[in-house]
Amino acid sequence: MIPLLHDFTDETVLVVGGGPVGARKARTFAREARTVVVSPAFADRDFGDAELVRAAPGPDDVGGWVERLAPALVVAATDDDDVNEATERAAREAGALVNRADRSGGRDAGSVVVPATVRDGDVVAAVATGGTAPALSKELRRRIESEIDGAGAMADLVAEIRAEQKAAGAAATARRERVRAVVDSPAVWKALQAGVSNARQEATRVMEEIDD
Numbered sequence: 188m189i190p191l192l193h194d195f196t197d198e199t200v201l202v203v204g205g206g207p208v209g210a211r212k213a214r215t216f217a218r219e220a221r222t223v224v225v226s227p228a229f230a231d232r233d234f235g236d237a238e239l240v241r242a243a244p245g246p247d248d249v250g251g252w253v254e255r256l257a258p259a260l261v262v263a264a265t266d267d268d269d270v271n272e273a274t275e276r277a278a279r280e281a282g283a284l285v286n287r288a289d290r291s292g293g294r295d296a297g298s299v300v301v302p303a304t305v306r307d308g309d310v311v312a313a314v315a316t317g318g319t320a321p322a323l324s325k326e327l328r329r330r331i332e333s334e335i336d337g338a339g340a341m342a343d344l345v346a347e348i349r350a351e352q353k354a355a356g357a358a359a360t361a362r363r364e365r366v367r368a369v370v371d372s373p374a375v376w377k378a379l380q381a382g383v384s385n386a387r388q389e390a391t392r393v394m395e396e397i398d399d
């Protein structure tokens with residue numbers, strides 16, 4: 188499988204099943220999409236900004252929910268194999284993406300996996316294990332969390348530098364070398380912790396150094 192980033196702004200995500208797994212998937216998607224969770228009962232968990240709809244659709248009813256909500260993605264997260272199966276089928280028929288939370292491997296086109304995700308500002312890292320060991324994805328996500336600390340601020344700083352360099356008409360090779368030197372510099376990373384203006388100053392020093 189090949190990781191891609193999908194923009195869910197203005198899209199709908201339908202989660203069928205309101206257990207701990209449905210709640211986690213709802214949190215993931217509700218940060219961007221209108222997310223609707225349909226379930227007869229809801230776990231005492233954080234569902235983010237998702238809308239919770241109390242209903243227990245049987246295998247013949249899930250298609251109606253997919254039709255009404257026209258989701259870009261449907262998550263099958265119940266503990267009922269027949270309902271999950273019917274949910275997947277309905278999503279496919281509607282041309283929506285589908286995530287089977289109860290299934291590893293054996294995936295067809297249109298079927299997606301939710302990776303463990305770390306964010307810092309605009310920076311995002313995702314871990315998956317081909318479905319073999321989700322607990323390992325979770326553990327690696329925790330490790331990356333500390334590694335990625337400050338990366339959002341670094342991305343903002345680099346965006347600013349790139350824009351300035353382009354406006355100043357710097358050649359592509361020079362721009363690349365300067366930006367690489369900045370992201371590679373322990374001094375800039377350290378300065379970011381102290382504040383943006385310190386980091387900006389340090390970045391300028393690093394870029395002047397490679398220009399010499």
Ligand SMILES: C[C@@]1(CC(=O)O)c2cc3[nH]c(cc4nc(cc5[nH]c(cc(n2)[C@H]1CCC(=O)O)[C@@](C)(CC(=O)O)[C@@H]5CCC(=O)O)C(CC(=O)O)=C4CCC(=O)O)c(CCC(=O)O)c3CC(=O)O
Pocket residue numbers: 211212215286287288289290291292299300301302303304314315316317318319320321322324325328
């Ligand atoms: C295929 C996939 C489909 C999908 O959901 O997209 C899938 C499937 C299954 N997970 C199962 C179990 C567990 N899943 C977790 C945790 C996470 N699972 C996530 C993703 C995925 N899980 C996709 C593959 C990702 C990959 O390739 O690594 C994460 C990363 C993302 C998220 O869900 O948000 C999230 C960590 C989030 C975080 O913390 O960052 C834990 C750990 C825990 O709960 O503490 C356990 C218990 C330990 C264990 O069983 O290993 C079972 C067996 C169920 C059963 O036995 O009944 C199945 C079904 C099967 O294997 O058939």
Ligand SMILES: NC(=O)C1=CN([C@@H]2O[C@H](COP(=O)(O)OP(=O)(O)OC[C@H]3O[C@@H](n4cnc5c(N)ncnc54)[C@H](O)[C@@H]3O)[C@@H](O)[C@H]2O)C=CC1
Pocket residue numbers: 203204205206207208209225226227228229230242243244245264265266267270287288289290321
């Ligand atoms: N992908 C993942 O990360 C993981 C997946 N799983 C799998 O995901 C499934 C769900 O896990 P949990 O949330 O822990 O299970 P759970 O049993 O706690 O929750 C299932 C939820 O589905 C609801 N439900 C039952 N019938 C329904 C219907 N007809 N329509 C809508 N909702 C219905 C229940 O009310 C309950 O809220 C498990 O069966 C397991 O196979 C389990 C752990 C992790």
